[in-house]
Amino acid sequence: MTTTDSNIDHKIGNTPLAELSSFSTNSIKFYAKLEFCNPFGSVKDRAAYWMIKDAEKRGILKKAKSAIIEPTSGNTGIALAGIARVLGYKVELVVPEKASEETKAILRKLGATLHETSDDLCPRVGAGTDQSIALAKAIAKPRPDIYYMPNQYENEANFLAHYESTGPEIWNQTRGKVTHFIAGCGTGGTITGTATYLKEQNKDVKIIAVQAQKNHLLQGLRNFEESAMPDLFKRRVGVVDEWITATNKESFDTVEMLSRKEKLLVGPSSGSVMSSMIKVAERLEKGVLVGIFADDGRKFKSLYLQQGVFTEGEYVKALENSKSLSGIEIISPH
Structure with a gap:
């Protein structure tokens, strides 16, 4: 990894x-x-960087003194660990056991210390119910002089x-022509950040929120019937025009379809978003969906x-054929 503080x-x-x-x-x-074209491979690079820089500006995070601790099911942890390593901070992450082995391997390779819990794949965020958040807070609370917890759920x-x-x-990329914005929800x-901006430009842009089914396998997404909605989401949930619940099967089926038709090897939440985009498009006469x-x-x-999405050979072929991987800087678990 060649990224430096200056760039x-x-x-x-x-x-x-x-x-x-x-x-x-x-x-x-x-x-x-x-x-996934962000330097550490996911949308969470943006939030991680903004949270770290905000804490530095407010004097909460100090180089050579502070350590970052955060509960995460994957991408936020990777982003925090990668960016913190570039900026010179130590990172400790509380992760659910069910996070993929590849994810945990990447986190360790980036230098993060991991604390594993027996929590769900995507942690519950209601008060008193999430082991990952509770453990992170328990570690941080006695040493506020050292630990900074960004707390992505409220920040x-x-x-x-x-x-x-x-x-x-x-x-800018759609030249203002976007009519529907679809995103998974964690x-x-x-x-809420993207939608608020888009609606300020055009109040008629429709915002579709994608949640996972109950008891799901879609890392990064939540189901808000079994998990409480984070405070950050509650503040602006009114920007959402429509909710779609994505199932494991349709999400995984769409992952396979995107690999076959578009040469894109994507994560499960992207399959959920794409399957939802197809549903939205079926009832439209025209539109620009993002x-x-x-x-x-x-x-x-x-x-x-x-889950039988790919065989070993099919996965290797999808990896080789995927145009999603060219030029992306990410540390492989192997």
């Missing part, structure tokens, strides 16, 4: 907006915002990352093989 801010964001030509028609256009910088970058990028930072593809499929080989 990390120039590497985060400004990700490609790719037309999905196998799905587009003359009247309905499908676009994917390829967030306004998570929202601002997307209000100040993702939203303007999509508006902390709510991506969807979906967030939060990460690629390199962290999910074991999950995909286990």
